Amino acid sequence: MLAHDLGSLSVGTVLTTSTFTVKPADLTAHVESSFLGQVVGCGEEMLSTGSVSGGGAPEPWGRVCPLPVALGRALSALAHSEPFRDVALTLRSISRVRRFGEMLVGEPLTAIATVRFRSGRVPNATHVTLAVEVHRESQRGRVGATALSFEVGLELRSLAGASTETRIAGGAAAA
Known part of the structure; x- marks a missing residue:
């Protein structure tokens, strides 16, 4: 999927982040x-x-990660995934947050997001709603247990060569 082609983010598209941790x-x-x-x-x-x-x-696992920090790290990992590399993201909403146990500092996590809604009615912007699941480290090629799920509303604008600081508006990855 090309990063600058926001039309390729259709309903049902699945995005997967690389492994990340809360530091x-x-x-x-x-x-x-x-x-x-x-x-x-x-x-x-x-x-x-x-x-x-x-x-x-990194310290060994053991400290419990607060929910705002876990949400921020998951959003940051999504913002750095391939489809969003040359896109300015503006956080519009976070809803339906469900926690399935405690996440620990240093624990390897992966986020899987599915596009649930897409609208391109506003000129030069695409609005998407993503259903996001944060999974613990996988075992033998299987997806790990779900640690957190939520929906996020984003406004996307194509920007070639934007820096990370200007790409994420609204503090989506600052948590």
Whole structure:
């Protein structure tokens, strides 16, 4: 499927991400942004995203991943998948979120998204609704157990050569 051909994202199209994990730095960034949101102006120049995490090797599994962080990592993995490489994504909605157990930091995950709705009525934009399932690591070629499912509404605009920072609007991958 060509990235710039948004018409190829028809209803029923299945998108699969590469394996991703929630890193300790993602949790640190989530805690820091929550803290800064509550205490704006108090020492914010001292904190930066991931400043406490150390950035070393991934920690062993064990810490439970908060839902907003898991959603953000899944959306980020989708935004970096092949069909969306040259596309500006704007997050419009997240709904029907269902959690099927706890996801752990460092646990290998894969997202599988199915296009449920597509509309191209707005000029230069395509609106899609994706049904997303986040699966644990597969075993012997089989799809792993579902850890999370949700629906996401996205507005897509074709952009050639856009940088990652300008491609994702609305904080879809900033969680």
